[in-house]
Amino acid sequence: MPYQDLREFVGFLESKGDLRRISAPVDPELEITEIAHRMLRADGPALLFENVVGYDIPVLINLFCSNRRMNWALEVESADELAARLESMIDLVQGGPPSGIVNKLRTLGSLVHVGSYQPRTVNNAPCQEVVLTGDQVNLYDLPIIKCWPEDAGPYITLPLVITKDPETGTQNYGIYRMQVYDRCTTGMHWQTHKVGARHYRSSAERADDRLEVAVALGGDPASIWTGSAPLPPDIDEMVLAGFVRDRGVELTPAKTVDLMVPAHAEIVLEGYVTPGEERTEGPFGDHTGYYSLAEPYPVFHVTTITRRRNPIYPTTFVGRPPTEDYWMGKVTERVFLPLIRLILPEVVDINMPAEGIFHNLVLVSMKKEYPGQARKVIYGLWGLGLLSLTKVIVVVDDFVDVQNASEVAWRVANNINPGTDLIVVEGPIDDLDVASPTPRFGSKLGIDATRKGPEEGYRREWPPDIEMSEDIRERVSRRWSELGLDEIVAPPGR
CATH class of the missing domain: 3.40.1670.10 (UbiD C-terminal domain-like)
Known part of the structure; x- marks a missing residue:
């Protein structure tokens, strides 16, 4: 059975001894990053900070910081298992009537949308147990961390940002960092080539007053990962999550915006961006290992916060590689290889x-x-x-x-x-x-x-690789014990 939410995955990691609860007080400004960074370099467990100074919400970090945790998160032996499943679907496409790459990709999209992979709509969602509006909205109530010394402020670093294409109505889910400016506004780091930025440009071209946005924090681990996957604009990330989980993700209508949000998220921010309104965002210690410098980006206005009664705040940090995004990206590399081979x-x-x-x-x-x-x-x-x-x-x-x-x-x-x-x-x-x-x-x-x-244009004979002949390799392997070298290194094949 797939994990229903973040809490089930936390419980699983704890049962495997791969999650450590920290009860000592910690500072969300820089200290959490330093502790998490040391754990990452030591191949240590995920961390749940239960006593964040100034807050009553625990912070979860290093959720995906190893191959084993990524495999557990997606419930596979390896990412190649997902790639093989996708490849079998591609074989169906290639064996069917559609001709041409574009038609095959469209047919693949149709196949992925069938059956149990489709999202399911539910009401009375856990992510809406508490609803905060008006003056109750205060981002400073959340233990949002400042990652690196030169960062412009605290950043929401593991958000699932949800927007809708103004033309087609197709939703997109992407992970984009969000600098907190004040109680109810953040930056929205929509890089030029990402789908969220495309929705923003489309909204501006239509002269829309606003583009509605929701931001989910937490949820089942497959849904979190799919926010980082570079899918085509017309493929729903939640359908990919359903494919990974082999069961549809439960979504619920947001309270104040016309968007569907993960029903089992820990916290959901609802609001809007206004086309043309931008504000300086950055610097930010980025996954390049350098600070990305200050530049203008859209402003996200938070009008409503919904959450569970006792939420967990999930976060991450990036910096000189490898950091957590590396392990998330390696899954994407393996899963998307069959699509590259298709073309x-x-x-x-x-x-x-x-x-x-x-x-x-x-x-x-x-x-x-x-x-x-x-x-x-x-x-x-x-x-x-x-x-x-x-x-x-x-x-x-x-x-x-x-x-x-x-x-x-x-x-x-x-x-x-x-x-x-x-x-x-x-x-x-x-x-x-x-x-x-x-x-x-x-x-x-x-x-x-x-x-x-x-x-x-190569006019010479290409030289062969230097390799020992197979008969000599086999002879030496047979004589290895006689030579008294077993205690140093085992012969090939042992």
């Missing part, structure tokens, strides 16, 4: 290493069958959704393990001829890129580190 079938595997913070570096292995195919893969990836923002794409042959960064570095250093194997283009880049002299537009690099042939 680029020669792709074998991908790796977005922590140091690349997802948009700076992508390593790709591919089955090469003709000259120039690596370039086709590089350009193809730059044409896929948010992969269009990737600063560096490295392509290697199919037999290279892209999960082994050392092997990739060895292949790249040996295989590239800088005069012919580097592709430099200009295009959209991530809002958080620190190197480009211009924001949101800059240069990107593709590296073809595959083996080259005569048709690609």
Whole structure:
């Protein structure tokens, strides 16, 4: 059975010895981050701070900070299990009548929307046990943490921000940081290329007075994770959560805005943004490992807060990688690999290493069958959704393990001829890129580190890898005990 809410997952982690309750007083300004950061680096448990100075609401952090906790959160042995389920659905699409990539993707979307994956509407939701309006609305009643010394203030860092496309009515759920300005307003860090920003621009183009927004804090872990998944604008994140959980997410109508919110959230903020109203947001210690600088962003006005009677406040922090978003993103990497293969079938595997913070570096292995195919893969990836923002794409042959960064570095250093194997283009880049002299537009690099042939201008014979012959390997393995080396290292196969 999937977790109904955050509390069930907390109970599960506690039963596994992977959650620690902290009863000593802690300060939400910087101290929680430092404690959580040390726990992360030690592969320690999730933390539930029960005595946050000045507040009567506990703070939960480091919820997803390991592969094991991510697997437990999504109730799988590994993220590849989800990828295999998705791949089986893609096989159904490919075997059916729709022709063309666009039609296949639309059919896949239709398949995902069937049966038990669809959200279910409920009333009398736990997230609305307490309703606060008017002067009762006070964000300072929540133990919102300040993460890093140069941050502009406290930030809500794990919100599920809910908006509706003004044209189609399709809801979107995304994780965007929110700087708290005062009792009832925050910044809304809608980066240029995210769906929430698209809804905001669409609302401005229509000259709407306001765009309604809801923000869910907490909920079942699959729903929280899907807020970070880069889905196409017309695919509902809650349907993906239903697919992951194998059971539909329960939603309930918000009290004062025309949006559906997770019924089992801990806290829900309701309100609006006004198109054209912006305010300086930042600096903020970001997942790049640098502070993102102050810039104007939309303002979120909180008009209502609903919550459980005794809520838990979930939060996270980011900084020099790896931090919690790395483990959340690695699941996305594995789950979305089948969708990449749907369009680029020669792709074998991908790796977005922590140091690349997802948009700076992508390593790709591919089955090469003709000259120039690596370039086709590089350009193809730059044409896929948010992969269009990737600063560096490295392509290697199919037999290279892209999960082994050392092997990739060895292949790249040996295989590239800088005069012919580097592709430099200009295009959209991530809002958080620190190197480009211009924001949101800059240069990107593709590296073809595959083996080259005569048709690609390589006039010599490509040298073979150095490997021991199999008969000698087997002979030495048989003699390993005789050589008296068992106590040092076991022979291959043991």
